[in-house]
Amino acid sequence: MSLRELDLKQEPPCTSGLGNYLWSDPPDEKKWADCVHCGMCLESCPTYEQTGQEQHSPRGRVHLIKSVAEGKLQVNEQFMDPVFQCLDCRACTTACPADVDVGGLIEEARGQIRQAMPLTGVKGAISKFFLHDLFPHQNRLNTLGSLLRFYQKSGMQKAVRKTKLINVMPQHLADMEAIMPEVKEPVKKKYKDVKVIKAIGETKQEVAMLTGCVMDVMFSDINESTINVLTRNGSDVVIPQNQTCCGALHVHAGDRDMGRKLAKQNMEAFKDFDKVIVNAAGCGCMMKEYAELFKEDPEMHAKAEEFSEKVEDISKFLHETGYEKPKAEMNTRITYHDACHLAHGQGIRQQPRDILLDIPGVDMVHMPNSDRCCGSAGIYNITNPEMANAVLESKMENVPDDVEMISMGNPGCMLQMAMGVQKYGRNQKIVHTVQLLDWAYQKEDGMREGEE
Amino acid sequence: MKAKDRVKSQDKHILNLAHIVGGARSILYLKEDLVAYDCDGFTIHKHLPKAVVFPKNTQEVAEIVKYCSKNELPFLARGAGTGLSGGAIPLNGEIIISMVRMKKLISVDLENRRAVVEPGFVNLKLTNSISDKGYYYAPDPSSQYCCTIGGNVAENAGGAHCLKYGVTTNHILGLEVVMPNGEIVEIGKDGIPDAPGYDLLGLITGSEGTLGIVTKITVRVLKNPEGKQTVLAYFDRVEDGSQAVSDIISAGIVPAALEMMDKTAIEGVEAAAFPVGHPKDIEAVLLIEVDGIAAGIQEQIDQILEVCRKRNVREVRAAGSEEERARWWANRKTGFGAMGAISPDYLVQDGVIPRSRLPEVLSRINQISSESGLRIANIFHAGDGNLHPLVLFDARIPGESEKALEAGSQCLKVCADVGGTITGEHGVGIEKREEMRFVFTEEEIAAQTDVREVFNPHNLLNAGKLFPSPGRCAEVKKEMKAQAIS
Numbered sequence: 001m002s003l004r005e006l007d008l009k010q011e012p013p014c015t016s017g018l019g020n021y022l023w024s025d026p027p028d029e030k031k032w033a034d035c036v037h038c039g040m041c042l043e044s045c046p047t048y049e050q051t052g053q054e055q056h057s058p059r060g061r062v063h064l065i066k067s068v069a070e071g072k073l074q075v076n077e078q079f080m081d082p083v084f085q086c087l088d089c090r091a092c093t094t095a096c097p098a099d100v101d102v103g104g105l106i107e108e109a110r111g112q113i114r115q116a117m118p119l120t121g122v123k124g125a126i127s128k129f130f131l132h133d134l135f136p137h138q139n140r141l142n143t144l145g146s147l148l149r150f151y152q153k154s155g156m157q158k159a160v161r162k163t164k165l166i167n168v169m170p171q172h173l174a175d176m177e178a179i180m181p182e183v184k185e186p187v188k189k190k191y192k193d194v195k196v197i198k199a200i201g202e203t204k205q206e207v208a209m210l211t212g213c214v215m216d217v218m219f220s221d222i223n224e225s226t227i228n229v230l231t232r233n234g235s236d237v238v239i240p241q242n243q244t245c246c247g248a249l250h251v252h253a254g255d256r257d258m259g260r261k262l263a264k265q266n267m268e269a270f271k272d273f274d275k276v277i278v279n280a281a282g283c284g285c286m287m288k289e290y291a292e293l294f295k296e297d298p299e300m301h302a303k304a305e306e307f308s309e310k311v312e313d314i315s316k317f318l319h320e321t322g323y324e325k326p327k328a329e330m331n332t333r334i335t336y337h338d339a340c341h342l343a344h345g346q347g348i349r350q351q352p353r354d355i356l357l358d359i360p361g362v363d364m365v366h367m368p369n370s371d372r373c374c375g376s377a378g379i380y381n382i383t384n385p386e387m388a389n390a391v392l393e394s395k396m397e398n399v400p401d402d403v404e405m406i407s408m409g410n411p412g413c414m415l416q417m418a419m420g421v422q423k424y425g426r427n428q429k430i431v432h433t434v435q436l437l438d439w440a441y442q443k444e445d446g447m448r449e450g451e452e
Numbered sequence: 453m454k455a456k457d458r459v460k461s462q463d464k465h466i467l468n469l470a471h472i473v474g475g476a477r478s479i480l481y482l483k484e485d486l487v488a489y490d491c492d493g494f495t496i497h498k499h500l501p502k503a504v505v506f507p508k509n510t511q512e513v514a515e516i517v518k519y520c521s522k523n524e525l526p527f528l529a530r531g532a533g534t535g536l537s538g539g540a541i542p543l544n545g546e547i548i549i550s551m552v553r554m555k556k557l558i559s560v561d562l563e564n565r566r567a568v569v570e571p572g573f574v575n576l577k578l579t580n581s582i583s584d585k586g587y588y589y590a591p592d593p594s595s596q597y598c599c600t601i602g603g604n605v606a607e608n609a610g611g612a613h614c615l616k617y618g619v620t621t622n623h624i625l626g627l628e629v630v631m632p633n634g635e636i637v638e639i640g641k642d643g644i645p646d647a648p649g650y651d652l653l654g655l656i657t658g659s660e661g662t663l664g665i666v667t668k669i670t671v672r673v674l675k676n677p678e679g680k681q682t683v684l685a686y687f688d689r690v691e692d693g694s695q696a697v698s699d700i701i702s703a704g705i706v707p708a709a710l711e712m713m714d715k716t717a718i719e720g721v722e723a724a725a726f727p728v729g730h731p732k733d734i735e736a737v738l739l740i741e742v743d744g745i746a747a748g749i750q751e752q753i754d755q756i757l758e759v760c761r762k763r764n765v766r767e768v769r770a771a772g773s774e775e776e777r778a779r780w781w782a783n784r785k786t787g788f789g790a791m792g793a794i795s796p797d798y799l800v801q802d803g804v805i806p807r808s809r810l811p812e813v814l815s816r817i818n819q820i821s822s823e824s825g826l827r828i829a830n831i832f833h834a835g836d837g838n839l840h841p842l843v844l845f846d847a848r849i850p851g852e853s854e855k856a857l858e859a860g861s862q863c864l865k866v867c868a869d870v871g872g873t874i875t876g877e878h879g880v881g882i883e884k885r886e887e888m889r890f891v892f893t894e895e896e897i898a899a900q901t902d903v904r905e906v907f908n909p910h911n912l913l914n915a916g917k918l919f920p921s922p923g924r925c926a927e928v929k930k931e932m933k934a935q936a937i938s
Binding site: 037060082096 | 480482483484485487488489491492493495504506532533534550552553555572574595597598599724725726786787788789790791792793796797798
């Protein structure tokens, strides 16, 4: 569709825009005012590393976003490309001497693009299916989980792989199929009728837990581990049943209205709790940034800021409130990958490492450029497979040879890194930080039982 | 062919250039992509290039240059675009030849202490690649996290540690250069230092991309110093701080780095991403680093502490840990970008002055600041007298950019007046062309453009940089003469 047609089709709903941004909630002028074009962000950017092209660099993107506001560029296909090629990994935010919020600008620009040019055709259908029809609906996700479980258990998975039926899938989906973890029952469903999962021993505090969508369907055992670790260290855990998807995938895709809707629902669901524990870096980061979605609604903005204070990553929470050091020896060599939305998004780097180092027998090997994006970036590896694969390849080059496990704190990274291990003939096991801690506790308990 | 591999242009030059570099992924020609290339670290002048091409090797560079030269298309080379004087801005709608995909570390020869890199190789990556073996590459411009060694050669880049180790030109052993007619020449073959004949390496290094395009660079690498220590000192008066600088040098100490920031600069770095907690009310902070044989370090540190105390230092201390040292340096090295935290735009100047004149120069800069109504922060490589006044302004306010340029120019005039010069390490580029007149006569400028003509006779390569535009200078007279003859 040409732009002219789009112009005819899409009447901008308001006139209070900024330059050539015609819709409400445009990129925030204050955010780019801090950028002096120094270029210190360039090398931090995975897409600049791959292309060497400055429109695919943080500084270039900020420059383009600003140029639209100045009326020099239009919101069109050519503008969309650099804005949507961004992985939203936030590494530039860490590198920037002036703390320019490039990630925030990108998300706001995507909001404008999606309103100016709604996705149509196959891409539109896929996007609508994932973002509107699937992720916000826990029951549908659960159904998908059951189907996947059926796919794995019934022998169908084996059949598909054996009959080479797998070859009809696009390569990146086939790659993903190959590493799909064993799907178990989601914890949200499992604890549906349990009001409070009581702490083992004395209760120190009560916390609510976000179970997440991908996390609970694909990695419910990590959610189980999170509950075990929390209850073992004195927390009563509540899983509010009216919680929903955090909205990160929607906001990354430019669907800010849906993002706002989900944010409101979660703020309501968790309103009675002082702490909301999250074990997925991407979700935690999003929930800490809900206020960004309500810039034009002061009341909600204030509420969202208050809510964000309560949101905490599991590793930071454990690190701050204290945890029992496991006694069983795990005897394993591991390395740690910094999820972007933990390291760059929330500034959490040392806490998970400290937890891992507190497990006896864990030998931690340094991963060079450990805070470089793996290419997962929400559903980026589905929407931009070519770039995602290139980024993954350079990530895998940095994984030390002689480790047995790669630990991290985000489900998207776990799927992507598992794909990397499979694709590049490596043999590491991908684990979540709390899983390793939980296993150490379990081993300790097992030994104690053995003694008794 | 995928959509993104197709060149959707009717322009025959775009199609031909795309053919040389192997297709659409190695050329940009649509306005939305080109906007990202309309300026570099100097943002006051902007101009769109005609196209940006991304060659993979020297042969492609040579072919592009030949094509441009044959078709009289202006062209220029660009690295990471972190330059601060506008050297990579396509003033004439140039074809930009981006060197960033030529980013290989070709070889490391530690026995002979040298390395060969492609021009797009990032400065800091060289040190990172050899540090485990105990070596490093000395020139360390503040942008070393991202800037390319090719760009460093063009600008003869300096850095905090150039006080002791010298600027880029002191570390270049050999260059492969594509001349403006497309010929590939090698200068300083095999990286043997001090070859006989004219010092062409010295001429090319710092020529700001006006004499040729560097495609391969042999650099000197150094053994890591055995020991290293950094001192931080706070002064209530600028005079005391600058006197301390002079005293340190006169005491016979050659620090690896000797940096100063004034009050406004401190406000900037403290408001930005890497604050270290400098007091807000001090007038000057000094960062002094010594390195060398471990045994001598403590003695030098004691001497430095003593000098600072004699000069009424408010507080002075050596770094307690490597981590603290790194924090002090991150705070200083991100100083320019940090100005974004207190101002929407800045213009950095690059004057050199005799160290002893610092208090006087700073007070005259203060005067320029109050007259123009623009704040000016000062970051200073105090040891070698290289002053960076940062003029803070807001380009959105009509007339303010011009005011900033004028204030910057006045700062340089002050530097020239006290017996200094107009650039220490950032180059002249577009920014300081006119200011060249503060330090050179018309004849001296004409002599230099004559040199350029030997290499770049049609002035298609990076035209309009480094020297004042014709109109008032001898170049015009010469052009008129040439026309009269023809």
